[in-house]
Amino acid sequence: DRKLAEIALHEAREGYMRLFMLNPLPMWVCCRDALSILEVNNAAVGIYGYSREAFLRMKVTDLDPGTDGSGMVDGGMDLFLCGGHRHRRANGDWFDVELWSESVDYQGHTAILVIGEDITPKKRLEAVLARKLELAEQLKHIAATVPGAIYAFRLHPDGSYSLPFIDGKELEILAVATDQFSEDGAALMRYVDDSDVEVLMQSIHSSARTMSLWHEQFRIRHPVHGIRWLEGNAIPQAQDDGSVLWHGYLSDVTRRVEDTQRLEQSHEEIRTLAAHMEVIREEERSRIARELHDELGQTLTAVRMNLAQIAYLVAGQDGVLRGRLDELEQIVAEAMVSVRRISQELHPRVLDSLGLDGAIQWECNEFQKRMGIRCECLVDAGERTFHDRVKIHLFRACQEALTNVARHAAATSVQVSLSVIEKEVVLVVRDNGIGIQSGNAPVNSLGLTGMKERAAHIGGTLSIKSVPTIRGTQVELRAPLEQVLRYTS
Structure with a gap:
């Protein structure tokens, strides 16, 4: 029986030793009095970087040079070998470690089994969480002071949507409790004006497809103040579950x-x-x-x-x-x-006798005679049935452009064209003068302002720009043909 007991004890010791050596956490056995390391497992060798032989020549205090273990009294050793510590690896790097210790019998002597865990990732995570909490507090402070609403909007893969977060300012905008939107965003859409719902949802889906900034103005039916205008801006982020999450800001822009x-x-x-x-x-x-x-x-x-x-x-x-x-x-x-x-x-009676094309051709000829500046005229408006005042606006715009050439351009030649291009009536006056960048062209003169007004009267626009290729200025009036033909007053 004694022999069997010794065999069983030997097998148990070998089993414990295997568990000790193969444990994924670093472990070592140290002398309770001298703090010298008596045994160390493979995980400790791998994590600390010391060889097994080097470990067995060390004391526990060599791993934590800042503490020498002196002055320990009853219970002090347990405190010294427990809790959070800063240990040094063989390469000199420091890392955070959590220690647990237990008294054990080792080869007939009382020793201490120490188990360590590298908690550097945990510390980093705690720092990240602390920073997030700090940012969350800052966000709450910002949300409490800005005149609008900071929110998160989620579009789920099935097309449903929700608002996981809305700060308290939203209450002032909608005058309703916002917790009802956290799971069902459709409740929010019930406050959106019917004529804006489709456009609003199209803009949201477009932002989700392109992952581009969402920006939209829309109306809501305020329970107290009636129709109010809101403006939203948000940045989308694709989520792992296939949803899209926007973080953004809503403000009341009614005024x-x-x-x-x-x-x-x-x-x-x-x-x-x-x-x-x-x-x-x-x-x-x-x-x-x-x-x-x-x-x-x-x-x-x-x-x-x-x-x-x-x-x-x-x-x-x-x-x-x-x-x-x-x-x-x-x-x-x-x-x-x-x-x-x-x-x-x-x-311009020539408009009545010659029509618009002929009148502009006549004006170009007269300009060339009066000013001695070569004037090339290319007109082909198709002799369409423009309203008389449309003809006057186009003719006067051409006159004013030629007058500006004579006064300011110092040009030797000018080209005038009137045509219909891609369903637009286009009048262009281009010279080879000094250009507008010289500062001599009166971009804000009454004459040019008048031309812009004439363009606006027939539903068009006027642009003035330099022409680098010929060192001159180009005045261009464009108006939609359909709108010009519908002109009545």
């Missing part, structure tokens, strides 16, 4: 939207008034031009005819009188030319 709408309405009223004033000006110009042509023109014609009769009657008489009559006839002739020119400038 800003209403101010913008009032400003746009004011601008529209100003544009309408300007258009009305332009109509009045054109009508007044037309009336004055007609009176100049019909009344003053006829009067000058009568004067010229009478002068011709007088000249006939005094033919062969006093040479001085004849000379004076010739001078008067020349003055009247020049006055008639001036009347025709002023009448034409006040109201």
Whole structure:
């Protein structure tokens, strides 16, 4: 029986030794009094980097040089070999370790079994969690002070959505309890104005597809204040479960939207008034031009005819009188030319007689004669049935552009084109002058402002830019053909 007991004891010791050596946690046995290491397992050798022989020449205090273990009293050793410590590896690196110890019998002597665990990853995780808690507190503070709502919105793979997080400011925006949205985001959509729901959801799905910033303005039906405008901005992040999570910010922009709408309405009223004033000006110009042509023109014609009769009657008489009559006839002739020119400038009658294409061609020819600047004209608007005022706006814009070339461009040639390109009416005036970058072109002049207004009257836009290839300036008016053809006032 004794022999069997000894065999069983031997096998048990070998089993315990195998468990000791193969344990994944670093373990060692040390002398309770001298703190010298008596045995060490494979995990300790691997983690600390010391060989087994080096370990067996060391004391526990060699692993933790900051503590020498002196002055220990009853229970002190247990404290020394338990809890959190900083140990040093063979390569000099320090790491955090958690120790547990237990008194054991080792080869007939009382010793201490020490088990260690590298808690460096745990410490790092704790630091990360602490930082996250700190950031969470900061976020709460920010959320409590900003005039809006910080939120998280999740779009699930099945198409449903929820709001995992909404700060308290959302209560002020919706005047409802927000915990109902944490699982069912559809409850939030019930507050969105019906006409905005589809656009809002399309923008969300578009952001999810492209992983791009989400930005949208939409209306909600506030239980107390009625229709309110919200503006949302959020950044999407793809999640492992196939959902998309946005973190963003909602703000009430009702006042800003209403101010913008009032400003746009004011601008529209100003544009309408300007258009009305332009109509009045054109009508007044037309009336004055007609009176100049019909009344003053006829009067000058009568004067010229009478002068011709007088000249006939005094033919062969006093040479001085004849000379004076010739001078008067020349003055009247020049006055008639001036009347025709002023009448034409006040109201382009050539539009009535030649049409828009012909009138612009005529204006280019007159510009070349007056200014001595070569003017190439390419017009092909197709002689469409444009409203008379559309013709006037396009013709006047061309006139003003040519006037600017003469005044500011220092050009030697200019090209004018009027055509229909891809369902747009396009008027282009391009010169080879000094360009707008020199600072000599009056980009904000009344003339250019007037051209922009004329473009706006027919639903178009005006752009002014330098043309690097020819060292000049290009003025371009573009208006949708369909809108131009529908022009009524």
